[in-house]
Amino acid sequence: MNILERYIWKSVLSSILITWLALLLLDRFFALLAEFGDTSPDTHYGSLQAVYYILMGVPRFMYDYFPTATLIGSLLGLGNLAANSELTAMRAAGVSIRQIVMMTLKLGLVLVLLVFVLGEWIAPRTELAASSFKLQMQQKQLAVSEQGVWVKDGDRILNIAKLWSEKKLEGISVYTINPEAGRIDSITHAVSAERDTSGWTLHEVERKTILADSIQQEKLAQEHTDKLLPEQVLTIAAVKPNQLAASELASFIRHQRDNELSSDRFEQAFWQHFTTPLSTLVMLIIAAPFVFSFQRNAGAGQRIFIGIIIGIVFFLFNRILANVGIVYGIPPLLSATLPLLVFLVGGVWMLRRVH
Incomplete structure (x- = not known):
């Protein structure tokens, strides 16, 4: 047999x-x-x-x-x-x-x-x-690496570790550039960001503002901003469901349910x-x-x-x-x-x- x-x-x-x-x-x-x-x-x-x-x-x-x-x-x-x-x-x-x-x-x-x-x-x-x-x-204003998506938007450079969807980001870093002085004015880190009808809400925010003779640090549980990323970047760079493993999908689904999304x-x-x-x-x-x-x-x-x-x-x-x-x-x-x-x-x- x-x-x-x-x-x-x-x-x-x-x-x-x-x-x-x-x-x-x-x-x-x-x-x-x-x-x-x-x-x-x-x-x-x-x-x-x-x-x-x-x-x-x-x-x-x-x-x-x-x-x-x-x-x-x-x-x-x-x-x-x-x-x-x-x-x-x-x-x-x-x-x-x-x-x-x-x-x-x-x-x-x-x-x-x-x-x-x-x-x-x-x-x-x-x-x-x-x-x-x-x-x-x-896309000339975009770059993708192992550290996530990099976006240049005016005088800001943003890095997003995970762009889950058009309404959820994870691991956000925003570098504000001073073109005249040729240096970084501030660095803002946020653990996650969620979008609603009024804009973006950043969670666990840590900001470092670089002054002439010192660095000013600030920590916030939440911070709201009307605009975080260009709309076209969100549309084309968001992770698609079929690009995720089952374990990643399960994590995202739990997050959506916890937030009634x-x-x-x-x-x-x-x-x-x-x-x-x-x-x-x-x-x-x-x-x-x-x-x-x-x-x-x-x-x-x-x-x-x-x-x-x-x-x-x-x-x-x-x-x-x-x-x-x-x-x-x-x-x-x-x-x-x-x-x-x-x-x-x-x-x-x-x-x-x-x-």
Whole structure:
């Protein structure tokens, strides 16, 4: 049985990897063509920078496309075994459909762990690095480093360690420059800043004012200011939910709830960290009925077509329900897991009808 299991794993896994690579190459090729439209001689963002940006985004798209690659790849892998009558021989030798499906699901569990690692620790960081790189190349008043975002705004230079959203900042430092004297007039540090309709509220503020013969220090629990950052900087530099790991999302969600602020987009992204890897198993379950029933004698082209159609339907259902959930107040956990549950129930139902 171990030899048989390894043989099935090899057939299915090789097909999944080939499909995964094909989807990535196709997507990145068209993404690169579109990215060339953002290059400009007036900035440092040229063709080489566009290629680097596209390559840095590969882990994110590896993560997003993996469920679809699993579906198409498993259809091809198991379908090839069926076309060569190998599945028929296995069943004649006493191996049931249930056992074959369980063998593929064991492979799925390994893939789930690998995809979870990719989505939790690799994809968010590379995507954040890619967007930071592009931002730095295109915006002359911005610079991004390991210390956060640096912004030049008139006679002020600001450093934000974490720009969570357009309403929440963390680790703010403001350096006020005196251009005539050629020196720094004051340095203001704040642990965090929150935005409301009246402006920004800075928390745990510490200010050092540099005088001619001394330094004056001042500490405030809170301080209000009408303007902290240029509006366009907030729009383009704010961290996106898919650029955060699940642990970072959980921290941000707690903060939003403690302050009675909306966190639906971030909750949606949090649950997708778990539903996306699990959808790999669901895709394997869905593939089995097509192979063991009316897809037994189908060609590779038909299997690819069916896999693409199901993958597109799942992708669209997932995206539409996520957006509808945010607009109409559907609980993020429900809107994130409902597509997975619907396809799981459908896959199990079809599998039970296979004999």
